[in-house]
Amino acid sequence: MISFFKNFFKRFFAKKKDIKFGLYGPPNGGKTTLANKICEDWLGEKDAMGSASAMAHETREIKIKEQVIIKGSNNRELTFNLVDTPGIATKIDYEEFVQEGMAEDEAKNRAKEATKGVISAIKWLDDMDAVIVVLDSTKDPYSQVNITIVGNLEARKIPVLVVANKVDMKKSDIKKIQAAFPQYKVQGISAKTGKNMDKFYDALFEVTK
Template structure:
């Protein structure tokens, strides 16, 4: 009886291991505020899910995403290879959220203070996901902005310390001031993929790289 029980347990563990490898990988979309993370998450969802529902609202106002949002079981097929991922769209990470940022967008002070508090909580949640709950990272940067910032250096360092696979996406190449090379120079140890999530430019390469890195 003991031998049979041990055999059954071994088979159960092997089966569990087999199925766990097939579980969707949680891929966190990270980066500073207004880099286009939600725009990218929405485009991936529209392109690769049956109903194409948006992951979250897009806005030019900073910190529109103040809670992590998850889109499960996104199946991406490229070059005969299929990868199943759960997209985790995270709040933009910054060292400080100042309520006065929101006053510039015709927001009342009370709403601005509430929104800044929610954004601060969102940053903490994003960091929790990064340390505990993601299997890989898509790091989105606005290619028209300077990538040499404390936040970007800190986050890339944390991602590397977690030994997580990471792709850097240089977004907003449709803008006149875009410089993909500037981002490549900032983080030469990682592959940088140019794209415009808004216009849909270079999305074929984006999906090729997602399948390659996270498959």
């Protein structure tokens, strides 16, 4: 009986330690680039979460990297499982992939996998302990997909960090993202060049407080 309780508490607290950090957002926001950057910075692994692409829906299934440990100021440590999710969209047309040069069969298959990816990304929302919403700061943030993602996180009371990615680009406008989501901290970064990644890691500690 004592061992039962011991195991129960051990499992309970072990689970609590395994924070799941989800990367969510529309396609092509830079979720996989950011996931790869985190893995490179703290695990020394390159392209650990797969390849990123200019073509939308490159990530079509959930990818998890377990036991990522990051260190902050004052010797703080944060251990989490990083979950990279497919971009959430309301429409997927295989003909757009064909127009970008993909063969028709391959495009149809990509579209089919992408629809399944969106469904599983939404289903996984319930399993997240905290979410990083990754937005392309060169694009209009007032899209319904962004609003729906944030609305669902609010409804589930999941802590959120909004990341304005691609600040290295000329058209980047963080203020527009801050105006769209004034209730959240918005951290501008470039996952590609590594700009502001130190501030991003500090923000991760804040969001899990």
